[in-house]
Amino acid sequence: MSIQVPFLNLRAINAQYQKELEKAAQRVIQSGWYLCGAELESFEAEFAAYCQTQYCVGVANGLDALTLTLQAWLEMGKLSKGDEVLVPANTYIASIMAISKNGLIPILVEPNPETFNIDVNMMAAHLTKRVKAVMVVHLYGQMSDMEAICAFSKENQLLVIEDAAQSHGATINGKKAGSFGEAAGFSFYPGKNLGALGDAGAITTDDAELAEVLRALRNYGSHERYKNLYLGSNSRLDEIQAAFLKVKLTYLDDEIASRRSIAQRYSTKINNPLVVLPKVENEESHVWHLFVVQLEHRNALQRHLQEHGVQCLIHYPIAPHHQEAYSELKGLKLPVSEALHNTVLSLPIDPTMSDSQVELVVKAVNSFTL
Amino acid sequence: MSIQVPFLNLRAINAQYQKELEKAAQRVIQSGWYLCGAELESFEAEFAAYCQTQYCVGVANGLDALTLTLQAWLEMGKLSKGDEVLVPANTYIASIMAISKNGLIPILVEPNPETFNIDVNMMAAHLTKRVKAVMVVHLYGQMSDMEAICAFSKENQLLVIEDAAQSHGATINGKKAGSFGEAAGFSFYPGKNLGALGDAGAITTDDAELAEVLRALRNYGSHERYKNLYLGSNSRLDEIQAAFLKVKLTYLDDEIASRRSIAQRYSTKINNPLVVLPKVENEESHVWHLFVVQLEHRNALQRHLQEHGVQCLIHYPIAPHHQEAYSELKGLKLPVSEALHNTVLSLPIDPTMSDSQVELVVKAVNSFTL
Ligand SMILES: Cc1ncc(COP(=O)(O)O)c(/C=N/[C@@H]2[C@@H](O)[C@@H](OP(=O)(O)OP(=O)(O)OC[C@H]3O[C@@H](n4cc(C)c(=O)[nH]c4=O)C[C@@H]3O)O[C@H](C)[C@H]2O)c1O
Ligand SMILES: Cc1ncc(COP(=O)(O)O)c(/C=N/[C@@H]2[C@@H](O)[C@@H](OP(=O)(O)OP(=O)(O)OC[C@H]3O[C@@H](n4cc(C)c(=O)[nH]c4=O)C[C@@H]3O)O[C@H](C)[C@H]2O)c1O
Numbered sequence A, B: 001m002s003i004q005v006p007f008l009n010l011r012a013i014n015a016q017y018q019k020e021l022e023k024a025a026q027r028v029i030q031s032g033w034y035l036c037g038a039e040l041e042s043f044e045a046e047f048a049a050y051c052q053t054q055y056c057v058g059v060a061n062g063l064d065a066l067t068l069t070l071q072a073w074l075e076m077g078k079l080s081k082g083d084e085v086l087v088p089a090n091t092y093i094a095s096i097m098a099i100s101k102n103g104l105i106p107i108l109v110e111p112n113p114e115t116f117n118i119d120v121n122m123m124a125a126h127l128t129k130r131v132k133a134v135m136v137v138h139l140y141g142q143m144s145d146m147e148a149i150c151a152f153s154k155e156n157q158l159l160v161i162e163d164a165a166q167s168h169g170a171t172i173n174g175k176k177a178g179s180f181g182e183a184a185g186f187s188f189y190p191g192k193n194l195g196a197l198g199d200a201g202a203i204t205t206d207d208a209e210l211a212e213v214l215r216a217l218r219n220y221g222s223h224e225r226y227k228n229l230y231l232g233s234n235s236r237l238d239e240i241q242a243a244f245l246k247v248k249l250t251y252l253d254d255e256i257a258s259r260r261s262i263a264q265r266y267s268t269k270i271n272n273p274l275v276v277l278p279k280v281e282n283e284e285s286h287v288w289h290l291f292v293v294q295l296e297h298r299n300a301l302q303r304h305l306q307e308h309g310v311q312c313l314i315h316y317p318i319a320p321h322h323q324e325a326y327s328e329l330k331g332l333k334l335p336v337s338e339a340l341h342n343t344v345l346s347l348p349i350d351p352t353m354s355d356s357q358v359e360l361v362v363k364a365v366n367s368f369t370l
Helices: A010-015 A018-031 A038-051 A062-075 A093-100 A120-125 A146-155 A208-217 A239-269 A298-307 A324-329 A335-343 A355-366 B010-015 B018-031 B038-051 B062-075 B093-100 B120-125 B146-155 B208-217 B239-269 B298-307 B324-329 B335-343 B355-366
Strands: A055-059 A084-088 A105-109 A131-137 A159-163 A183-187 A201-205 A291-294 A344-347 B055-059 B084-088 B105-109 B131-137 B159-163 B183-187 B201-205 B291-294 B344-347
Touching (some): A010 A018, A010 B018, A018 A239, A018 B010, A018 B018, A038 A239, A055 A062, A055 A208, A062 A131, A062 A183, A062 A208, A093 A105, A093 A131, A131 A146, A146 A159, A239 A355, A298 A344, A298 A355, B010 B018, B018 B239, B038 B201, B038 B239, B055 B062, B062 B201, B062 B208, B093 B131, B120 B146, B201 B208, B298 B344, B335 B344
Parallel strands (some): A084 A105, A084 A131, A159 A183, B084 B105
Antiparallel strands (some): A055 A201, A183 A201, A291 A344
16 A cells, blocks of 8 residues: 555655755755854754753754764863763664763663663662763653652762653653763754754753863864864764754744654554554653654554555664674563563654544554454 | 956856756755755765776865774774874875874975975885874875885875865876875865865765775764764765855866866966976876965065055965974974975956956066066
């Protein structure tokens, strides 16, 4: 059957803002200034304000946002090579790569199978003197238990970095994702809730020194033209992408509201006993980047939905510790994560979905039998 | 005095193609596909054809083009951590960083002070069993002596990577920059002869396996969605930048012709005995990314020109081994390089310069006295 409900209709999402996006592009093309200029500066200010942080540093993508933050802490003497960093075992592999690429050691921590997020009790179980930081991932758009995690980290003098790639705009008691840790990495990959029209990312923080080091690290390690202090990277957020992001940021809260409305309809109307729906502790803490159900017969449901024109994805089919890139971790036993990787399925969720498309997904899921 | 001749008038350069660039942007915005799609694929094919190579792999920038190529050779077992790589001592620091960032050791080799490029005789002086590769940089737009370098490298089983960031379109006997080494890294930084409207870069090569590994490395180490073979990076060339580059590639040869014409006028008309003009062995081997003169009183000339409304830059004021990022190299004695860093000055060279602007520069340089 042809696709009735695409997993994510990015073309339709951006078509809503077509005129504004074209104007933004035109403005940047004409300006003659394409990197680290006024567009980036104003986007950084707007995104920092949105996230309730003092600083925002734009970089080339979400992986770099995490990688450069950890490198900055190494340069600042807050971390040393070989230090251990707690990170959830079930996340997009980029979170873990950011740790390894800096010569730090990722310690994979099992998640809570109901929230998909890092289990604070399990964090305690992995605590040794070698652990110096924790990277929490607000997976699928739902915030981790930041109050418990921050208390635990403070008690044990751990740095906290939030991987907020999937959770722009989520809040706990009115406090935004990206404002809890010492720093947070965001991705603006096109498919994210706040997506550029190409690769982009950012770090939010209240730490002025960290922001300053990051501004050098993204620019060949240079604060000042032709002076290089660090072995840096080239990781800049293009002016044209900053201009696009400024447009899209103004619609982010509306898009989150649409996502929440779809999630609510899924949650109330999907009643197939084979399918476990996602649990949400707190409405405002979830921005529904993904709507992820669990079931033993995940592959069969994906085929069934495909036959009904509904496109699904799996986030993610292979656990990081089973990837070839992490052969040194393959001996780990992480039963909760491993089970999740075998049972999760992401239903389409997209602010431009029509009511009838939502109905179609609900019906297709409910009609699934073994 | 106000600026009469800017160093590089990127706004004017891109204004020539305004309509086409806006159309390209519009096409990509509307497409709904922003990464690793049809625009990139066709740009890669066109740029490979332009460079006379089998493959082109687009990446996020020039530094990554070099860094990922060396990483690919590490992954392929062609290099090992700790191997030494010969590289010119006077280059933009990114060339050297690409080596260090991979755990390889840069061996800084003095240039020929007349061509600014790596001195083949000095390469031989640094040859030990630990040296496994050479990175040549075609500085300022002029090709290195590739016949001698390739012969030397073949004899000594060294891999050759060309840093062609400044030399798109230069040729030796009709053979293009980027087609001599096992691989070449290009930058499409906006100010380059072929410049995007943001960051972009590429690798050219005839090695199918290398191209394949690079395609994974730029994409989180993944050839196939959700399967990660390497600790890769996120280093993609955005669709919108690929679309811009396709427009600009069609004008590259015209722009090179304009640059050559300006260089020729500078070379014939500047006759200030204090100023040493760049030496060119072969017209076609120089694409005049920069027009670099040498003189003892470089700073005084820069001020003098500034007073006459002529904007100059210095490429580069500080030698890489004197940068704080390379404190471990600060003991090196590299007199040729050090002298160059104190004596070079880049005059404006830009395909949109008017005849009267060229005259103004010539007059201003010729009127300089001590
Ligand atoms: C927790 C966490 N930390 C760090 C990161 C790293 O951030 P990054 O470096 O910015 O990628 C991620 C990234 N995370 C994502 C990851 O979740 C995964 O996301 P995905 O949903 O599998 O993405 P996808 O399938 O490529 O796109 C989703 C849909 O959108 C459609 N699409 C896509 C594109 C690009 C398009 O142009 N047009 C389209 O129509 C195709 C699909 O239907 O893969 C991406 C490459 C990563 O950026 C993360 O989740
Ligand atoms: C040999 C070699 N290897 C690897 C690399 C690394 O490649 P990369 O990672 O792609 O940078 C380089 C990069 N090389 C260049 C390097 O040569 C240097 O170039 P530069 O001439 O000093 O550049 P600039 O002063 O920023 O810009 C030149 C002029 O253009 C104006 N301009 C600039 C921009 C960006 C704009 O939007 N609008 C403008 O009007 C301002 C200036 O008048 O610094 C850059 C950041 C590097 O990309 C290299 O030379």
